[in-house]
Structures are given as structure tokens and as C-alpha cells.
Amino acid sequence: MLAGAGCLGTMAVAQVLSGVRPEPIRLTGVVVVLLAASAVAFAAGRDGAGRAVGAFGSAVAVGYAAEWVGVRAGVPFGEYSYTSLLRPQLGGVPVIVAVAWGGMGLAAHAVATAIVPEAGFRRWAAGALALTAWDLFLDPQMLRMGLWTWADDGPYRGVPVSNFAGWLAVSLVVMAAIDAIVGRSEAAASGGLIAIYGVMTAMETLAFAAVFEPPDRVVALAGGAAMGTFAVLAWRRRWPR
Template sequence: MRLGWDAPAPRPLGLVGAGLLAAMVAAQVASGLRPEPIRLTSVVVVLLAASAVAFLADRRSPGRAAGAFAATVAIGYAAEWVGIRTGMPFGEYSYTSVLRPQAGGVPVIVAAAWGGMGLAAHAVATAIAPRNRVARWAAGAAALTAWDLFLDPQMLRLGLWTWADEGPYRGVPLSNFAGWLVVSFLVMLAIDLIAGREDAALPSWRKGPSRGLVTLYSVMAGMETVAFAAVFEPRDPLVAAAGGVAMGAFAVPAWRRAWRK
């Protein structure tokens, strides 16, 4: 095994992605330390999404990265728009007025979060199941849903949305996670169709999963685990363990395989 850093240097888009990821980490840390963390929520999501697009553009092309991100945002927004009106596929819920701007009752930043983490989860799934497309879509859907084990409890704490009927997981109904699996599967399918194909003429460093996106997913898993275990007040060891184990189950093998040559 070798690291295989055979890419030409410098790689501007990869460096941009790394810089944005570092800025996101800084904003996330600042958010956890502030008495009003909601003020930095949108900043964190914007940096997350921008970092994800830059990393994918570095691995494929700016056009394909932008297309995959736009498709993912559209799917996430459509699912949220339908969800707050019909209760499908997540269950009955509604957004509060805290996150702005909103389009049709859905905060724009929520759709951007679907896009950013959707790209990261797809890269993780590509590392885990590089040859079987259906297995890749299923793994990516599960990896993205694993993130929601952190996301929903955190956003409920901040008063960003409410559930009509509380569920067994920190107030979140199990139907929410079933809905996430369905929508996330569609997200993986869209990303794969737009940006999953590798051109034969690509240099070796641009083939396979984006290491930057795998890093992004892993960083989110680690930061959320630490936040719930040691930073947020009150602390929540249950969420830290559940989310950390779930995301770690995808991040660890993806990390190892993404750097294998």
C-alpha cells in the first residue's frame, strides 16, 4: 500500500476545498462556543456546501460538480416542500421562522445542506462500493441518513423545526429516518448519473472517490460526536454514541479505501 499522491501540484480546486473545509471547522467550533449558536448555522452550511463542490470539481470537473450539487439541492428541496405539506416521506413536521430566507416554507439553507452532505456521502459510498452501482446507492443513502442522527436532535434543540408527534429518538419519529433513506437513495442516484462516471482519459489522481469529500464526511462525524459528548449544553452521550457509531461505520472503511492504491 502507498499513499499515491501522484497528482500534479498545485491543484487549485483541491486547495480551495481544503481552505473552505478549514473555515467550516472554525465556524463550527465558534458556533459551539457561542451563547447563540444559531447565528453561525447558515455560515457553516454554506462553507460545507462550497467545500463539497470544490472537492468534487477537483476530482471530476466544475460543470459536473455544479450539476450534481444542483440536482441534489433540487431533490432535497422538493422532498422538504412536499414533506411540510403532506407529511410524506418524513412524517408531519414544520419549520419555524428562525432560518431565513425561506422558499415555499422551506429554508434555503436546508436544501444546501442536502447538497453538501449528499456529495460527501456519495464519495464515501464510492470508496466502499466502487463497482456495484446499486450497492453504492444503498451505502450512500445509509451514510447520509446516519448524519441525521446528529442533525435532527441538534436542530430541534435550536428550535429550527418541530414535529407534530414526538418520536422515540430524542423526539424524532422513526418515520423521519425511513424518509431520509428514500430521499437519500434518490440523491445518490442523481449524483452517480451526473458525476459518477469516470472518463478513460482522466489521470489516475482524478479516478476513484474524492479524498477531500471523504475527509469532509469524516470531519463532520468527528466534530458532531465531540460536540454532543463534550461541548453542547446539556451534553447528550446517547446522540454522540449513536451518530458517531453510525457515521463512523462508513467513514472508517471509506477513509482506508480512498487512500489505498
Template sequence: MRALGAALLAAMVAAQIASGLHPRPVALTSVVVLLLAASALAFAAAAHTPGRAAAALAAAVATGYAAEWAGIRTGIPFGDYHYTDVLRPQLGGVPVIVALAWGGMGLAAHAAAAAAAPRSRPARVALGALALTAWDLFLDPQMLRLGLWVWHDPGPYRGVPLGNFAGWIVVSLLVMALIERIVADPAARSAGLVAIYTVMAVMETAGFAAVFDPPDPLVATAGGLCMGLFVLLAWGRRWRK
């Protein structure tokens, strides 16, 4: 399963590079997310057994979908927004690929937290939630550029309201708590899942710093520093072993 995960991760990197260079990157967005989720599932299966990995992914996907479904109807927990019709298929107004992104990156963020704090469940849940929220510092500005969703009351961070990040922390805490309860050994370390988180941090930073047109140093710096912190915490613990 680790070899499969590595192959899927390599394919995701290739698709991510292509999407960054493509004049119409939306066409590759779904491919990137599908490969992300598949790679995360394969690495999680190697660390926790296939059944538990599938259950953890499904729980994260379902939680993310439920939060998005409620969000576009009530403004809770992220704020007032709606999806455009660019990403298909949609279920109840929420693109299916968005729910899969919650699952794939949820597993990766949890693994980064488990590597950083293997002996403390509360620390893993808290660090995992913050690590997943750090990814949204990249995700929201990028998706707004592509016209995938619209904020009804734009905020100060490249049009993203600050309350959105509070909502992300709340939902991410639930995602991490569910993953903790499902996997056989929550502290089991998966270098492959940490690698997914690392690759996303590096590629998003490089994309906003130099690849996207126009570049965005603010987002590159904010997202790179925040995701980079969790990358260093995760790998730092492994390197000291």
C-alpha cells in the same frame, strides 16, 4: 480546486467550533452550511470537472428541497413537521440553507460510498444513502435543540419519529442515484469529500459528547458509531491501496 476546497473546509471547521461555543449558535448555522456546500463543490469539481460537480450539487439540492417542500405539506416522506421562522430566507416554507445542506452532504456521502465500493454502482447508491441518513442521527436532535423545526408527533429518538429515518433513506437513495448519473466517473475518489464527511462525523460526535449544553451521550454514541462506520469503510479501502 483542491486547495480552495481545503481552505473552505478549514473555514467550516472554524465556524463549526465557534457555533459550538457560541451562546447563540443559530447565527452561525447558515455560515457552516454555506462553507460546507462550497467546500464540497470545490472538491467535487476537482474530481469530476466543474460543470458536472455543479450539476450534481444542484440535483441534490433540488431533490432535498422538493422532499422538504412536500414533507411540510403532506407529512410524506419524513412525517408531520414544520419549520419555524428562525432560519431565513425561506422558499415555500423551506429554509434555503436546508436544501444546500442536502447538496453538500449528499456529495460527501456519495464520495464516502465511492471510496468504500468503487466497483459497484448499486453498492455506492445504497451505502451513500445510508451514510447520508446516518448524518441525520446528529442533525435532527441538534436542530430541534435550536428550535429550527417542530415535530407534530414527537418520536422516541430525542423527539424524532423513527419514520423520519425511513424517509431519509428513500430521499437519499434518489439523491445518490442522481449524483451517480451526473458525475463523469462515479467511482472517482475524492479524499477531500471523504474528509468533509469525516470532519462532520468527528465534530458532531465531540459536540454531543462534550461541547453542547447539556451533552447528549445517546446521540453522540448513535451518530458517532453510524457515521464512523462509513468513515472507516471509506478510508479503510484507501489505506489498503
């Protein structure tokens, strides 16, 4: 718990610095690594190191496989490609992107477990929606930083609808993979992992509303409402009055 909290606090500081610095890309990898370290640490405190690493690794593998296919075949997200700004890359996919799937995958799974304590498809669907909600922030942010490009512009800040359909599909597989390793009913609803999701919700909303230049209050509202709904539901279910 202490290691997870320490990594989460440091990640928050790095996230703030990445938002106010003129060259935020240099801190992107740091933020993602700290996010993943915090998630694995909290999961290890709940399930043991072996299961935590296994669940994280399975989410990373699913995310990487989807991205690897995506940049080549245009499915399941649509036609896109990564620029050379994020390094290192493996098969045209930045390694840090796969790590992000793992870290936020664990957090979204914990949120879903708090909302739907019973293991099964309903939990997977809740987790997939919670993880896809994060992409309402992620894609517009990464596009404005020039980290990837879409072949065709879409209606949501240049992001096509196919991207969100693909995120839902891949996130469903990520949730099933994590659930197979750590999905033990109520015991899997980790407060630390839910805190990660809540911190990301608050920081991304604030960043788009007031920190980024120029601000984008449409993204702040859309992402904040979507992620915020899941964060509030998870906290209320975990600690009911």
C-alpha cells in the same frame, strides 16, 4: 483542492464557534455554506466545475422537493414544520436546508464510492445509509435549537422513526442523481469529499459528547458509531495497507 481545503478549515472554525456561542443559529447558515463550497470545490477538482455544480444542484433540487412536499403532506419524513428562525425560506423550506442536502450529499456519495467502487444500486444504498447516519446528529441538534418541530414525538430524542425511513428514501434518490452525473467507478472516490464526511463525524461527536450544554452522550454514541463506521470503511478502502 486548495479552495476546498480552505473552505473546510474555515467551516470547522465556524462549527466550533457555533457550538460555544450562546446564539449558535447565527452561524448555522455560515457552516452550511462553507460545507457546500468545500464539497463543490473538491468535486470540481475531480470532475470539473460543470459536473460538480450539476451534481450539487441535482442533490439540492431533490432535497428541496422532498422538504417542500414534506411540510405540506407529511411524507416522506412525517408531519413536521419549520420555525421562522432559518431565513430565507422558499415555500416554507429554508434555502439553507436544501444547500445542506447538496453539500453532504456529495460527501456521502464519495464515501459510498470508496466503499462500493462499482456504480449502481449497491453504491446508492451505501450512500443513502451514510447520509442518513448524519441525521442521527442533525435532527436532535436542530430540535434543541428550535429550528423545526414534529407533530408527534418519536423515540429518538423526539424524532419519529418515519423521519429516518424518509431520509433513506430521499437519500437514495440523491445518490442516484449524483451518480448519474459524476459516478465514474473508482475515479469518483474523492479524498477531499471523504475528509468532509470525516470532519463532520468527529466534530458532531465531540459537540454532543462535551461541547453542547447539556451534552447528550446517547446522540454522540449513536451518530458517532454510525457515521464513524462509514468514514473508517471509506478511508480503509481508499488507502488500503
